Amino acid sequence: MQQTILVCDDDREIVEAIEIYLSQEGYHVLKAYDGEEALEILRREEVHLIILDIMMPKLDGMRATLRVREISSIPIILLSARSEESDKIFGLNMGADDYVTKPFSPLELVARVRSQLRRYTQLGGCTEGAEHVYRTGGLTVDDERKEVTMEGEPVKLTPIEYNILLFLIKNAGKVFSIEQIYENIWNEQAVGVDNTVAVHIRHIREKIEINPKDPQYLKVVWGIGYKLEKR
DSSP: OOOEEEEEOSOHHHHHHHHHHHHHTTOEEEEESSHHHHHHHHHHSOOSEEEEESSOSSSOHHHHHHHHHTTOOOOEEEEESOOOHHHHHHHHHHTOSEEEESSOOHHHHHHHHHHHHHHHHHHHOOOOSSOOEEEETTEEEETTTTEEEETTEEOOOOHHHHHHHHHHHHTTTOOBOHHHHHHHHHOSOOSSOOSHHHHHHHHHHHHHOSSTTSOSSEEEETTTEEEEOOO
């Protein structure tokens, strides 16, 4: 099945350039030039991933990301001319899955699109064969059904959050550095990794912990990394 990418940027030349590279890779591309137009397309079309510029008229990328997250968990890649780490963290906090700084390599963007779609497809798919259920305390991850529950209540995670939690619960009790988590989830070398992992960890805590400030499951091991407690 051909996958559809929605590209939204008020710079039409950038949209056209991204469309050329994505089309060459076999993706179907839909185009929008502000956040409101992107949301309108999302309501009427089946979209598998969104590339959103942050600085746009009418509805900027950050607010558009929040609106998308109200109705969908599809991957979102933000584009921005701002490279400050605080901007990246803010974008991830809004619900984005990745953040690319302008000017960017089109080939790198395509690689990030491919990576996000692969994770999203795996999350939405169903695996035949043996049961893959991981439990610790009241937390359960069913990797066959791609479902997470806490004390029997469903937990809604983004694809990145799910994969981080799955990796940690498969290795419950073991401590992993930020670099190890990044390389296992993003499948690329952790060079100059910023707070990306920490932001996603915080989001997971907010969804599975009774008190995220005093976590009982997803714990930090100071100076080393993170672990999921065996309970």
